[in-house]
Amino acid sequence: MTEILIGDFVIVLLIFLRIISMIVTAPVLGHNAFPMIAKIFLAMVIAYMVFLTIDKSTIVVDINLISLALSAAKEIVTGIIMGFMLNFIFYGISFAGHLIGYDMGLMMAEVMNPLQETNNNVVGEVIFYISMMIFILINGHHYIISAVVASFNVIPIYRNTLTAPVVQMIVKYSFAVFTIAIKIASPVIVSFFLVHIAEGIISRVIPNIQVFFVTQPAKLALGFVFLSSLAPIYVFVIKNLLQNYESQLTDIIKTMGV
Numbered sequence: 001m002t003e004i005l006i007g008d009f010v011i012v013l014l015i016f017l018r019i020i021s022m023i024v025t026a027p028v029l030g031h032n033a034f035p036m037i038a039k040i041f042l043a044m045v046i047a048y049m050v051f052l053t054i055d056k057s058t059i060v061v062d063i064n065l066i067s068l069a070l071s072a073a074k075e076i077v078t079g080i081i082m083g084f085m086l087n088f089i090f091y092g093i094s095f096a097g098h099l100i101g102y103d104m105g106l107m108m109a110e111v112m113n114p115l116q117e118t119n120n121n122v123v124g125e126v127i128f129y130i131s132m133m134i135f136i137l138i139n140g141h142h143y144i145i146s147a148v149v150a151s152f153n154v155i156p157i158y159r160n161t162l163t164a165p166v167v168q169m170i171v172k173y174s175f176a177v178f179t180i181a182i183k184i185a186s187p188v189i190v191s192f193f194l195v196h197i198a199e200g201i202i203s204r205v206i207p208n209i210q211v212f213f214v215t216q217p218a219k220l221a222l223g224f225v226f227l228s229s230l231a232p233i234y235v236f237v238i239k240n241l242l243q244n245y246e247s248q249l250t251d252i253i254k255t256m257g258v
Contacts, residue, residue, distance in 0.1 A: 008051070010068065011059055014075045014157050016047040021079030022148045027086050028132065028141045046145065054152050071158050078161045078256065081170065082148060085252055086140075088173050089245045092180030093131045093238060097124025099185040103192040104223035105216050123227070127184075131238045138239060143246050147253065154257035161256035169252050180241060184234065188226050195219060 020043035023029045029039070101121030135141070155161060182189075195215065203211045 006063060008056075010063065011056060011157065012047055012051050014071055015050050015054075015152065016043055017072050018075040018079040018151070019043040019046050019050075019148050021076045022083035022144070023079075025080050025083030025087070026144045027090055028135060029144060030083065046149065050149055050152055059157055074158065074160055078151070078155060078159070079148070081161065081166065081256070082151060082249065082253065083144070085170070085173060085249055086144065086245055088177050089180065089241050090128065090131060092177040092241075093184065094124050094128045095177065095181035096184035097121070097127035099181060100124070100127075100188045100223070100227070103189060103219070105219055123223075127234070130235070131242070134235065134238050135242055138242060140242060140246065143249075147246075147249055151253050151257075154253050156257075159257070163256070163258075165255050165258070166252065169255055173248060173252075184237065187230060188223065191222070191226055192219065195222065 020040060023039050023043055028034075029042075098121060101123035104123060195218075199211050199215050202209065202215075
């Protein structure tokens with residue numbers, strides 16, 4: 001009887017480690033505004049529910065300190081991979097806002113991003129928090145929880161998930177950060193490229209004019225006009241990107257289960 005209780009406790013602990021590691025690294029749920037005690041409580045509740053639904057007859061518990069440490073490390077790595085994958089889209093969106101703010105001349109107007117613990121310009125933060133709101137509106141946080149619960153049917157406990165195909169997929173998705181940033185920021189970048197060409201022509205034609213002081217207010221006005229006109233398109237694009245990354249999370253879970 002004691003061995004059964006110890007085995008069940010080890011299984012629940014490993015399930016809990018995978019869930020809490022994903023919650024801590026996932027967007028929205030991993031935000032510092034969400035208290036750690038609440039994260040632990042949520043992970044414990046989900047772990048208990050998963051424990052009651054999975055098939056425990058196929059799980060062989062090895063009550064050994066080294067084996068338990070290795071198994072715990074595997075579950076933590078699995079949870080971190082699943083949770084961190086969804087952050088790539090937000091990194092790309094934040095970098096796109098950084099590029100837009102740089103062209104608008106707002107590099108000095110930086111604010112703190114508490115989620116990523118980095119500094120970014122005002123435009124980047126506005127776009128970042130808009131993407132967070134869209135993520136909540138499309139129930140992305142629900143998908144995170146359902147994905148980690150479904151992962152126990154695909155990725156058995158004790159499975160080593162850090163394989164070569166998984167690493168290749170992580171590298172592939174991380175490279176998409178720059179692609180996403182360029183796609184989102186390209187309309188504004190191209191528009192301001194023409195503005196910069198006009199600045200160069202004006203400075204050559206009228207050498208005595210202070211081009212920066214003349215064009216800087218115009219660049220700010222043009223930037224806000226571009227952003228306001230492109231806002232519906234940005235919302236549509238960000239929504240599609242988030243939904244695509246949900247399907248990509250399913251793909252990486254399947255890859256880790258192979």
